[in-house]
Amino acid sequence: MNKLTINVCPVCGCTHLERVMTCTDSYASGERFDLYRCTECGFVFTQDAPVEAEIGRYYETPDYISHSDTRKGAMNAIYHRVRQYMLGSKARLVMRYARCTGGRLLDIGTGTGYFAQAMDGRGWKVEAVEKNPQARAFAKEHFGLDVQPESALNEFAPGSFDVITLWHVMEHxxxxxxxxxxxxxxxxxxxxxxxxxxxCSSTDAKRYGADWAAYDVPRHLWHFTPATIRRLAEKHGFVMAGCHPMPFDAFYVSMLTEKQKGNSNSFLKGMAVGFSAWLSAWGSKERSSSMIYVFRKKQG
Incomplete structure (x- = not known):
């Protein structure tokens, strides 16, 4: 297996890196991967993950919901119910920051196409990109969406989009x-x-440590905090226009973590931890299990 070995922090360029924990791939392989942290900026990443050309097999499981759309089991049933609510919430957020009710939108890593379809139904001109061929086929069959492969990102003209969205994609x-x-x-x-x-600086991440399901090694290469993603954005000429917690993620991730740990009553235990994490995020939204960040280009 060819590995992605990182010797220089991709955020700040520092070469002083330290191992912080070892996590297990609970979805596909049972393999263990180390997480490293930059001692300068604090950015955390998965060390020695498979390179892009070889990581596909780590997604080849019916449990990987963003690609398979499986409804098997209580966890995935909850995921689907929450997703229906969140689609409307995401659409409203996008239109708020776009300052218009229609425009050109690019959804990168669209998965099975639910968000792209939701925006298309609201009158937006949508382009969607997805690496996984099975997910693209699902989007075509169920929504009539012509989702493009990843290579299409190189074919769009500069300045083509008013909004670009990446919903739980950047970490991959x-x-x-x-x-x-x-x-x-x-x-x-x-x-x-x-x-x-x-x-990864959320309340539930700190509670679970290396067992936190959202580390999701080796599929998740990068593990962001509000500070590190802001620094990365500024490096590339963006400024943060807003950040918003994703309140339901603490519940889902906590339940999934308890399930992967093999705990009995994982649903109830996960709900309890998720509720505690949700309450914590009320005091500080930057403790939320997942965050939505909105960026704009620096002007002048």
Whole structure:
């Protein structure tokens, strides 16, 4: 297996890196992967993950819901119910920051196409990109969406989109800095970049440590905090226009963590931890299990 070995922090360029914990792939392989942290900026990443060309097999499980759309089990049933509510919430947030009720939107890593379909139904001109062919086929069959493969990102003209969204996608992308450069090229000068990622400084992440399901090694390469994603954005000429907690994620991630730990009554235990984490985020939204960040290009 060819590995992605990181010797320089992709956020600040520091070479002083330290191992902080070892996590287990609970979905596909049972393999263990180390997480490292930059001692300068605090950015956390998965060390020695499979390279992009070889990581596909770690997604090949019916339990990987963003690609398979499985409804098997209580966890996934809850996921689907919450997703229906969140689709409306996401759409309203996008239109608020876009400052319009229609425009050109690019959804990167669209999965099975639910958000792209929701925005299309609201009158937006939507382009959607997804690496996984089975997920693209699902989007075509169920929503009539012509989802493009990842290579399409190189074909769009500069300034093509008023809004670009990445819902729990940024943490998967091997070419992190190159991606941010391309996003800057594709976005209009006054456009909005919307990025949702897990927050490894959240209350539930600290509670569970290496067992936290949202580390999701090796599929998640990058583990952001509000401070590190802001620094990465500023590096590429973006400023943060807003940040919003994803209140339901603490419940889902906690239940999934309890299930992966093999605990009995994982549903109830996860609900209890999720509720505690949710309450904690009321006092400080930056403790939320996942965050939505909205960025704009720096002006002048």
């Amino acid at each position: 992308l091997e070419h992190l800095n190159e991606t941010w450069v391309r996003l800057g090229e594709l976005l209009t000068p006054n456009g909005a970049l919307v990025v949702a990622v897990p927050n």
